[in-house]
Amino acid sequence: MSVVLARIDQRLIHGITVNQWNKELHPKRYMVVDDQVANDDLVKSGMRLSKPAGTGMSIISQEKAITNFKAGKYDDHKVFLLVKEPSTLLNLIKGGVQVPAINVGALFEQDGRVPYTKRVALSEAEVQTLEELSELGIPVSFQYTPDDSPVSLDKVLKKQK
Amino acid sequence: MSIYLFFASHRTLSEGLANALQFFAGDNLNVKVLTAYMDNKPIEPEIKQLFSGLTSEDEVIIMTDILAGSVNQKFLPYISRPKTHLISGVNLPLALAIAMEPTDTPLEADKISSLVDEARKQVVYVNALNESESEFDDEEDE
Secondary structure, three states: OOOOEEEOOOOOHHHHHOOHHHHHHOOOEEEOOOOHHHHHHHHHHHHOOOOOOOOOOEEOOHHHHHHHHHHHOOOOOOEEEOOOOHHHHEEEEEEEOOOEEEEEEEEOOOOOOEEOOOOOOOOOOHHHHHHHHHHOOOOOOOEOOOOOEEHHHHHHHHHHO | OOOOEEEEEEOOOHHHHHHHHHHHHHOOEEEHHHHEOOOOOOOOHHHHHHHOOOOOOOEEEEOOOOOOOOOHHHHHHHHHOOEOOOOEOEEEEHHHHHHHOOOOOOOOOHHHHHHHHHOOOOOOOOHOOHHHHOOOOOOOOO
């Protein structure tokens, strides 16, 4: 299994992910896993515009991702996994995808979310999902760009209380 | 038929660019500005709002800051609208060139392409400007 990092970023592929994080992680493949986006050709073509030279970009559904990872399709290269929300990650991990660390990058303040950091707002359900992921033994930290200091999930949640 | 110039960027680059453009080109332009992510909210509603008040006859030239950015990506669905052009990585020379075009007829795609090509050349490393270009300094004293 070759995921180097899983990032939760509502904007998925954009400047920060393809520049700063690219320099930090040097992934061979950007993998966007999102059932809605995987079926939207226009959004997909917009994302492919941003693909750094020499990398691959997969924009696929959760089911396909689980199937492909299990089949060892990405075993020999580094994958930077991108999802829009914590629940997607939980599904992937429960489906057998191995994730070494989770980066909470950016979630918009909408749909009943409460701001936790400058870049991340979370709903109660999302907080629970993140805690569940953390209990699986995967480090969860908040970090928008690699230059920012990562803040652990515990610290972020404590600050709010 | 009016020509609208939309400037859209992460935060206030667009606002600054529009401001500088108006300094050079005057206030008679139809300019709309989007400064994205001043708060932590999605920008689709703001984008939709830009197009309100336009007729189907109006031409729109959207200039964004960076190709890879989500601001540029979110405008992609709009290029299916007639006479709607999207340019990313805009610089002031390009904005100026576009603003200087006659406004009684819509700009054609090949015109925009050639303006973009010209504007690319305006990104210059001044230290390295070729000295041999001043070979033809015809300085006659008599």
